[in-house]
Amino acid sequence: MSETITTPAARPAPAPALDETMLAMDVVDTLRHADRLVERELEGDARRAALRGRLREIYASQGIEVPDAILDQGVAALEENRFVHRPTPPSLARSLATLWATRARWGKAAGALLLLAVVGSGGWWFGVHLPAERARVAEAEELREGLPRALQAEHDRVLAATTLPGPRDRAARLLAEGRAAASAGALADGRARLAALRELQQNLVQDYQVRIVSRPGEQSGIWRVPAANPRARNFYFIVEAVDRNGRPVEVPVTSEEDGTTARVSRWGLHVPPEEFERVRREKMQTGLISDPVVGQKRPGELEPRWSVPVTGGAILKW
Incomplete structure (x- = not known):
């Protein structure tokens, strides 16, 4: 006599229990995605009851049993706008957080602008500032030493070119005026006197x-x-x-x-x-x-x- 061992038929596993709060949030989300249904059904107690029945059918088709209490919580939460995201009011903290969160989008552009600013400032420094500074130093040196020496040299050339008192007196006046201009830092006036001395000398030697x-x-x-x-x-x-x-x-x-x-x-x-x-x-x-x-x-x-x-x-x- 043999004994037959029969394996019991496998029973469907019960649906996993869901946290009540999460379940209520899901109910609200289901309602929110059915805008027309919500507008049509949430008008009175009778229709709320009909809505609960329809929602129960939706979850039952997914193998989820939702207690009436949860459905009531979800409907109430929807009406009270619970579980709805409300943006943070504008503030410095919000702006800084937004900048940090979107840094991947604007970071490259900001880096490029920063690089351009650095390159531009370097070009201005080496292309404008330094040449101007060198010119200023050279001008100061010319006023201090170069211009007075050049004035004296041209004055001496005039004296060597003539014995007439008129041209010699004119040369002495131009020399004095040029030296005074150099001492006062008036480079343009000093150079003008130097040019006048040179022209005087050139005219004197002509034949x-x-x-x-x-x-x-x-x-x-x-x-x-x-x-x-x-x-x-x-x-x-x-x-x-x-x-x-x-x-x-x-x-x-x-x-x-x-x-x-x-x-x-x-x-x-x-x-x-x-x-x-x-x-x-x-x-x-x-x-x-x-x-x-x-x-x-x-x-x-x-x-x-x-x-x-x-x-x-x-x-x-x-």
């Missing part, structure tokens, strides 16, 4: 003739009506400065019309009407000017010695 232009096809003279006296006429020889080899020499000339000064080799020399008429008749009769040289500038002198009457005026344009 040239002033000749009336008499080449075919070129003007030898003109006349102008002065703006100050429309009834008068001013007469000018068109002259040029040339050295002993006939090459043009640039000399400083000041226009009596607008007061501007320029270094030119050709200009209009203001002469009396009688002298202008004499040369005009000669050129009309012979086609030539017998003696075109009207002035001689010798080394050591500032102005030419004129062989014709002149008024001392000149023009630069005609």
Whole structure:
């Protein structure tokens, strides 16, 4: 006789028990995701009861038994907005926490901006600040030593170029003014006096003739009506400065019309009407000017010695 051992049929395992609070939260979440159902059902006690029955069916289909007390808690919590996230009010702490939480998003951009700021400040330091500082130091050194030495050197060159008291007195005045400017820190004024000394020396050493232009096809003279006296006429020889080899020499000339000064080799020399008429008749009769040289500038002198009457005026344009 054999004995049959029968294994009992496996029974379904009971649904795992859920924490009541978690279960209530889940009920609320289920209700919240069914907005239309909530709006329609939560209008009265009868419909709340119907809603509890429907929710019970939903959980039963998932193998979860939910006590009525839990369902009541969930419905009440939904109505009271429990388990609803309420954002933290704006504050410094909230802002700092948000920045920290989103650092991965804005950190790279901030790092790039910081790098650009560092590079930009370095470029300004090495490209602007340091050169300006070096220039300031060099300027201070020039004021302290370089400019006074240069002024003295140019003054001495002027004295070596002339024995005339006029140019020497002018050189002494420019030297004193340049030194005073250097002592006061006025570099621009000191350099202006230095430039004036150099130009004075260059003018003193020049050696040239002033000749009336008499080449075919070129003007030898003109006349102008002065703006100050429309009834008068001013007469000018068109002259040029040339050295002993006939090459043009640039000399400083000041226009009596607008007061501007320029270094030119050709200009209009203001002469009396009688002298202008004499040369005009000669050129009309012979086609030539017998003696075109009207002035001689010798080394050591500032102005030419004129062989014709002149008024001392000149023009630069005609």
